[in-house]
Amino acid sequence: MTAPDPAPAPELDAIANRLRRDVIKMIHAAGTGHPGGSLSAADMMAALYFHALRIDPAQPEWADRDRFIMSKGHACPVWYAALAERGYFPVSDLWRLRHISSHLQGHPDMRKTPGVDMTAGPLGSGTAAGVGMALGARITGRDFRTYVMVGEGDLQEGCTWEAIMLAGHHRLDNLCLLIDYNRSQVDGRSDEILSLDPLDDKLRACRWAVHEINGHDIGQILDALAWARELKGAPAAILAHTIKGQGVSFMEDRPEWHGKAPNREQALAALAELGETGEDILPAPPGLGLKSEAESASPLEADSGWRRSQSSFDDFGSQTPNSFGGAPAWLTTGPDRPRRILRDAFGETLVELGAELPDLVVLDADISSSLKTGGFRKQYPERHINFGVAEQDMMLGAAGLATTGLRPVACTYATFASLRACEQVRSFICYAGLNVKIACSHGGLEVGWDGPTHQGTEDIAIMRSFPNMTVIVPADAVAASSLLRQAVAIEGPVYFRMGRNPVPVIYAAQQSFTVGRAITVREGSDLTIIAAGVMVALALDAAARLDAEGVQARVVDMHTVKPLDSEAVHRAATETGAIVTAEDHSIIGGLGSAVAEYLVEHTPVPVQRVGVPDTFCRSGDPVALFERYGMAAPDIARAAREVLRRKKRPGFGE
Numbered sequence: 001m002t003a004p005d006p007a008p009a010p011e012l013d014a015i016a017n018r019l020r021r022d023v024i025k026m027i028h029a030a031g032t033g034h035p036g037g038s039l040s041a042a043d044m045m046a047a048l049y050f051h052a053l054r055i056d057p058a059q060p061e062w063a064d065r066d067r068f069i070m071s072k073g074h075a076c077p078v079w080y081a082a083l084a085e086r087g088y089f090p091v092s093d094l095w096r097l098r099h100i101s102s103h104l105q106g107h108p109d110m111r112k113t114p115g116v117d118m119t120a121g122p123l124g125s126g127t128a129a130g131v132g133m134a135l136g137a138r139i140t141g142r143d144f145r146t147y148v149m150v151g152e153g154d155l156q157e158g159c160t161w162e163a164i165m166l167a168g169h170h171r172l173d174n175l176c177l178l179i180d181y182n183r184s185q186v187d188g189r190s191d192e193i194l195s196l197d198p199l200d201d202k203l204r205a206c207r208w209a210v211h212e213i214n215g216h217d218i219g220q221i222l223d224a225l226a227w228a229r230e231l232k233g234a235p236a237a238i239l240a241h242t243i244k245g246q247g248v249s250f251m252e253d254r255p256e257w258h259g260k261a262p263n264r265e266q267a268l269a270a271l272a273e274l275g276e277t278g279e280d281i282l283p284a285p286p287g288l289g290l291k292s293e294a295e296s297a298s299p300l301e302a303d304s305g306w307r308r309s310q311s312s313f314d315d316f317g318s319q320t321p322n323s324f325g326g327a328p329a330w331l332t333t334g335p336d337r338p339r340r341i342l343r344d345a346f347g348e349t350l351v352e353l354g355a356e357l358p359d360l361v362v363l364d365a366d367i368s369s370s371l372k373t374g375g376f377r378k379q380y381p382e383r384h385i386n387f388g389v390a391e392q393d394m395m396l397g398a399a400g401l402a403t404t405g406l407r408p409v410a411c412t413y414a415t416f417a418s419l420r421a422c423e424q425v426r427s428f429i430c431y432a433g434l435n436v437k438i439a440c441s442h443g444g445l446e447v448g449w450d451g452p453t454h455q456g457t458e459d460i461a462i463m464r465s466f467p468n469m470t471v472i473v474p475a476d477a478v479a480a481s482s483l484l485r486q487a488v489a490i491e492g493p494v495y496f497r498m499g500r501n502p503v504p505v506i507y508a509a510q511q512s513f514t515v516g517r518a519i520t521v522r523e524g525s526d527l528t529i530i531a532a533g534v535m536v537a538l539a540l541d542a543a544a545r546l547d548a549e550g551v552q553a554r555v556v557d558m559h560t561v562k563p564l565d566s567e568a569v570h571r572a573a574t575e576t577g578a579i580v581t582a583e584d585h586s587i588i589g590g591l592g593s594a595v596a597e598y599l600v601e602h603t604p605v606p607v608q609r610v611g612v613p614d615t616f617c618r619s620g621d622p623v624a625l626f627e628r629y630g631m632a633a634p635d636i637a638r639a640a641r642e643v644l645r646r647k648k649r650p651g652f653g654e
């Protein structure tokens with residue numbers, strides 16, 4: 001097997017242009033995704049996939065293939081485009097990006113997509129995985145090369161530098177790092193957030209060879225790739241100066257296009273700039289232009305032609321159309337309540353608290369736009385620190401700040417706080433009982449389109465297991481605001497968990513909350529649904545359904561998962577005799593487990609848990625995901641019927 005026929009430079013320009021058009025079309029069709037970093041990488045991707053890589057699309061698992069890892073996994077649209085255009089799967093699959101039934105997940109998944117050799121999405125992962133592959137090639141005596149593409153935000157993660165040092169130490173000359181140095185990340189310019197300069201010197205100091213190029217000049221890219229191939233005795237870094245959004249004038253160097261889908265008008269304008277006209281080329285949103293199930297099913301999935309050995313590939317026939325980032329329909333099934341994003345209330349309350357508490361400091365890890373901390377930063381810039389994409393550093397920094405008498409609120413996604421920075425939170429914040437608040441968005445499956453790497457479904461289990469930690473999961477914007485005030489007043493670590501989507505406002509503005517004291521939001525005597533977060537609204541919907549069947553369900557908002565309000569659980573057990581728990585979290589270790597642990601030791605009654613089943617879920621519309629994984633209101637009602645059946649069996653109450 002040899003390298004693909006080298007495409008001459010002018011043709012590679014045209015291929016890069018085609019990849020850019022695919023990127024625009026697929027992100028538009030999905031209504032969600034990351035165009036900026038995909039476009040900046042397009043020229044390098046064309047050079048890799050149509051010139052440099054030794055690959056065979058007909059044998060995605062050929063042992064001697066060159067490996068490629070997209071460490072900045074959010075830029076997978078351009079990777080998927082390159083794989084499709086190179087023949088790994090039909091180009092038409094691209095128009096189903098991020099859909100629940102697609103093999104093209106929101107972030108790369110090595111078990112689902114042919115040609116994807118390493119899962120990515122959580123930044124800072126690819127370089128280390130690539131070092132592993134390069135070491136593996138050396139140990140097994142294979143001559144394949146490993147290429148890793150990183151962004152400078154991605155390079156801010158500490159693990160990357162551990163890997164860079166290791167690669168230099170082992171003189172891994174079969175490893176090539178392509179740095180898409182567009183100097184722009186989520187919160188803005190890298191130079192302002194966490195500058196990496198002088199990056200070339202840093203790499204050289206770690207014993208790497210560095211070659212600087214214009215990452216949009218195909219000739220320079222080809223020269224650099226040839227240089228890397230010839231290099232002996234050191235790993236190669238191609239430091240490619242690029243422009244985020246390159247090729248679409250209104251996206252170029254505009255941070256707001258990091259993770260935003262173009263609407264139809266914008267997509268057409270972008271395509272026109274890229275030399276493609278005609279509206280017929282665009283799938284018509286909403287609904288991804290899906291036809292019948294048979295027509296729209298991906299051939300890959302339909303005939304299961306490609307599956308990686310350990311793949312747990314389940315059959316997804318559902319064709320629920322995307323709701324295009326709007327309010328998920330499953331939150332509108334109950335009484336017509338206004339909806340609010342909890343993070344908005346969180347951000348506004350932080351600003352108020354900033355005035356009241358001079359010791360309050362807010363820490364971000366390059367996703368301040370998600371956590372809505374921009375208001376605080378604007379008002380109190382001297383009390384705001386952006387750590388860059390470096391969650392572990394942020395947690396330890398928070399610990400240090402707390403020892404100086406300050407009250408840090410460290411903000412990131414639920415997965416990264418609980419998993420990436422797990423030990424930092426446990427051993428340096430909780431062990432010492434430091435006064436750090438950890439505030440997270442993107443808790444739960446309702447994150448949706450970004451996929452399992454970004455769905456925080458184990459965070460409560462992890463945080464709850466740490467001594468000294470208080471775990472708060474507000475159900476709506478009113479609760480978020482009020483409970484945040486209480487959280488910052490607690491002396492000691494607090495985990496404050498929010499979702500991503502707008503949720504119905506179920507509380508009146510004057511509702512009072514006490515940490516550790518559950519709220520009965522609906523009375524009932526037949527059973528109790530104990531819920532947290534977004535599931536409280538769904539539990540109310542389920543209770544309304546049950547009401548129509550003559551079943552009276554009590555609904556309890558267990559906004560504090562730790563310390564659990566065991567009195568409320570005890571009352572529910574003794575007064576109603578059956579419990580359903582409902583949480584947007586794994587059924588292992590979260591609210592359901594906490595309730596069951598208490599009951600089994602004190603007041604055994606039948607319990608049925610509703611939550612994310614013991615599986616990694618998929619990218620997709622939250623509506624489709626909640627239905628697919630059994631977490632919608634009808635599922636809670638079904639669990640209630642089941643638990644009532646068990647309640648009537650001998651040995652349990654009544």
Ligand SMILES: Cc1ncc(C[n+]2csc(CCOP(=O)(O)OP(=O)(O)O)c2C)c(N)n1
Nearest residue numbers: 037121122123151152153154184185186366
């Ligand atoms: C561990 C982790 N923290 C935070 C994020 C959220 N996030 C997605 S992209 C991004 C910035 C990426 O910047 P860069 O690596 O420069 O990529 P590019 O500019 O090429 O898009 C961040 C912070 C993430 N995906 N992973």
Ligand SMILES: [Mg+2]
Nearest residue numbers: 151152183184
């Ligand atoms: Mg960047």
